[in-house]
Amino acid sequence: MNRIKDILNPKTGFIRVSWCDNANIIRAKAVCVNSVKDDEISVGISRGQQGVPVMYDGVVAGCGLDPVGEITLKGDMSTLTPIPYAPGHARVMGDMFHEGKVWGNCPRGFLKKMIATLQEEGLEVKAAFENEFYLLKHDDKRKRDNKNGKNNKNNNNNVSIEPSEFTPFASTHSMDLNHHIISEIIEALIAQNITVQQYYPESGPGQHEITVQYSDALNAADNQIIFRETVKAIAPKHGLRASFLPKIFPDTAGNGCHLHLSLWQNNENILHDPKAKYDLSEAGEQFIAGILHHLPALMAITTPIPRSYRRIRPQMWSGAFQVWGFNNREAAIRVIKEEDGAIRHLELKTVDASSNPYLALGGVLAAGIDGIRKKMTLPKPVQRDPGTLSVVEIDNLGVKLLPSNMRDALDKLEKNEVILNAMGVDLWKSYLAVKKAEYEALQKLPSGNEVGLLLEKY
Ligand code: GLU
Ligand code: MG
Secondary structure (H helix, E strand, C coil), X not given: CCCHHHHCCCCCCEEEEEEEXXXXXXXXXXXXXXXXXXXXXXXXXXXXXXXXXXXXXXXXXCCCCCCCXXXXXXXXXXXXXXXXXXXXXXXXXXXXXXXXXXXXXXXXXXXXXXXXXXXXXXXXXXXXXXXXXXXXXXXXXXXXXXXXXXXXXXCHHHCCCCECCCCCCCCHHHXXXXXXXXXXXXXXXXXXXXCEEEEEECCCCCEEEEEECCEEXXXXXXXXXXXXXXXXXXXXXXXXXXXXXXCCCCCCCCCCEEEEEEEEECCEECCECCCCHHHECHHHHHHHHHHHHHHHHHHHHHCCCCCHHHHCCCCCXXXXXXXXXXXXXXXXXXXXXXXXXXXXXXXXXXXXXXXXXXXXXXXXXXXXXXXXXXXXXXXXXXXXXXXXXXHHHHHHHCCCECCCCHHHHHHHHHCCHHHHHHHXXXXXXXXXXXXXXXXXXXXXXXXXXXXXXXXXXX
16 A cells, blocks of 8 residues: 555645545545644545535535534545646545444445445446546637626536537547547556556547446446546646536537446356356346346436436437347447357446446445345347337337436436435435435526536536
8 A cells, every 4th residue: 555655745745535425526625744644534524515416515405414513534545546637646535434433425335335235145246437528629718708807607608618629430530639638648547546448539529438447346436536537637738628428519429437347256257157048147137137127216326417318318329228138239238248259247328427436336236236136037138229119119028218307217216215225314315305406406407508517517
């Protein structure tokens, strides 16, 4: 483990103790190395932090929290990493504690609890988030207006958003145009112990995808925080800004953040069983069946803002139907059968980077665990593009559309005792209150204002 004083100047160095809230804003309090004793870091934050929505820094009604009272954010020292794009700063992920115990509202605590619950079944999940993001031109209008005395900080109408360039999918010209910025991002990810696997320009103008190696579930969620911070911090150094917002331009590809998962027992990937129905092990089938079953409710956590639902549309490779299939990029769950016939992992498409990765992955594990405990089975895989099926075929195959708006997904989550029980009363209360307040505020906004408000945040 890195020792703080070995990696930072004791007088000027700072360690950020990070957390990611219910609205999926990544926050931190930074502590000067000078005041750190015995390589242990704790900071106090208000309990109300878990009741703050994306629109403003204030606590929403009905979340069970108010500005009175403190909790302790304790740095997980095993995550200590110098931040390459912010010299002099390092980061640790924070765990929320109250009266000596993990606080019920802690998202990282929720994921840890789900990992431990899966362990009771003798199983472990490995995971990776597959991020897509847009590089956009900086909006100078706001800056200009501010200079001219029109302070429009809260007027999101004035945001004009343009892609950084207009090249197509996997264009090598895009690779060349963006070489410096993408290289700097990749180097910074590697410096923060993330193994990068692939990079290519995605289908949208100015859109890119960088994939990273899977790891254990907690590490995968931590890496997702690091990934988002790194991309967003490095883009402005090159005169651009980056956004993971699930849908920026109405007519071009959305930003997915597909979640890749595999199931392990005793350090062995156990998803594949060539002798079994669908070539999936019993536990593998049950785990996937649980996720498929709970998907409509899970979406309130994995695709958690009204704008998420502009992305999830048939024939956009974003998984608009509650189906699974082998190598089917229109199925919400794509089970990947490799060239040699092996099955090593699956991909959940109904996830975007406006979701808190600890809650998203924790929710998915809760659904999979329920599948295992209830010995759920999978329906037939769908090996066609569900968007092209006739009404009769849809009926025969039992194909269902997933929620097409956040209200519907929230209603499903509110009725889903399995996911709510897994979250525990504190977390589900604060989460639902924050998400309902966000839904009420955001669904009223004209699309341009919504993008303006959220672009910097995600
Ligand atoms: N951009 C698509 C989405 O919104 C995903 C494209 C892909 O398969 O990588 O999920
Ligand atoms: Mg992609």
